[in-house]
Amino acid sequence: MILRKNYLDILMSLRNQHLIKVVTGIRRCGKSTLLEVLQQQFIDEGVDKSCIISMSFEQREHSEYTTWQEVYDVVVSKIATNQMYYVFLDEVQLIPQFERLIDALFVRKDIDLYVTGSNAYLLSSELATVLSGRYVALNLHPFSFAEYVLAFPEERNLDRLFRQYINNSSFPEAVNLSKNAPQMINAYLKSLYDTVVVKDIVQHNKLRKFANIQNIIQFLYDSVGSVVSPNNIADKLKEFTNEQVSHNTVKKIINYLVESYLIYPVRLYNIKGKRLLASNYKYYVVDLGLKSILQTNGYDSDLGHKLENVVYFELLRRGGEVYAGRSQQGEVDFVVHKPNGFVEYYQVAYTVNDEKTLNREISSLSKIKDIHPKYLLTMDYDTANINGIQKINVIDWLLSV
Secondary structure, three states, X not given: OOOOHHHHHHHHHOOOOOOEEEEEOOOOOOHHHHHHHHHHHHHHOXXXXXXXXXXXXXXXXXXXXXXXXXXXXXHHHOXXXXXXXXXXXXXXXXXXXXXXXXXHHHOOOOEEEEEEEOOOHHHHOHHHHHOOOXXXXXXXXXXXXXXXXXXXXXXXXXXXXXXXXXXXXOOHHHHHHHHHOHHHHHHHHHHHHHHHHHHHHHHHXXXXXXXXXXXXXXXXXXXXXXXXXXXXXXXXXXXXXXXXXXXXXXXXXHHHHHHOOOEEEEEEEEOOOOEEEEEEEEXXXXXXXXXXXXXXXXXXXXXXXXXXXHXXXXXXXXXXXXXXXXXXXXXXXXXXXXXXXXXXXXXXXXXXXXHHHHHHHHHHHHOOOOOOOEEEEEOOOOOEEEXXXXXXXXXXXXXXX
């Protein structure tokens, strides 16, 4: 089992803080395992097992509860002494009116509360209003490259391992299958994809036209790193499928995809004007293995956009608000606003070995006249400082945590 140290450290630092700890993320990205490891760490640090109350609402033994009051009563019935209890509720959104359950448990001074959910509905529902300012959210992703490396201690060739990482899945179970039953990876990913699309999107939102959803997902997965809008997606669908879909329908479906964590949106940021732009987004795929099973092109295709996808999620893990930069002088792949007020600029290219490509990639960075750090991430082995732009090998960068 891979110890997800960054996430665990955050949760450990929040222990006994009077805040609800909300762990979100796509199905099967490791939320339940993370909470199990966290519970063991609490025990290792002296917490009595009787003070840990854990319920997973995907498990059969807890599927009998149909109201939030029943769950509340079960939890409270296990509290017998005047000390702190640690309550873990896994996939809590499956309980009707779960926000009332969370609120009722939170107000108790003898409960430190941790919840997980596989849908952003958990935080876009009444919970965000009812508990405004009283929770902290931690968004969990599939394995980072640093975590992926730990899963293959026998592999010494990092270049080969990284090529495997950007072409395959980094879901924990898919990584296990790659070592024990690689022929089953695609079947596993298709099952996971179907579950998210059918359960978290189609059934949850009572949608009827499944083909529209499939086509929109396909379009977005094929457009990783490109600026798209509901209007041009609707136009492309009409062109290729002869199906008339309104831009409002496309916009709603995109919102559902974001809520289920299949895709992550990135807003555009005007670098010179230092403001967010209102329309159009870039979208990135939560797991490149899901992108691969929907594409007909082969292994090692579209490597530049896959690399950009990897960098985006690593920037999210490292903290801050991540935007796509825009100015009259050109585009910058990522502009990161860090919590300390600093800004970082990133350009991503698979290789810049020829001078023409290098000049194109650093052109927009060179024209930014502030003092904030600027990085060019590539698969090239050489590093250099080019007029204030630091060129770094992306594998070294990914492992520098």
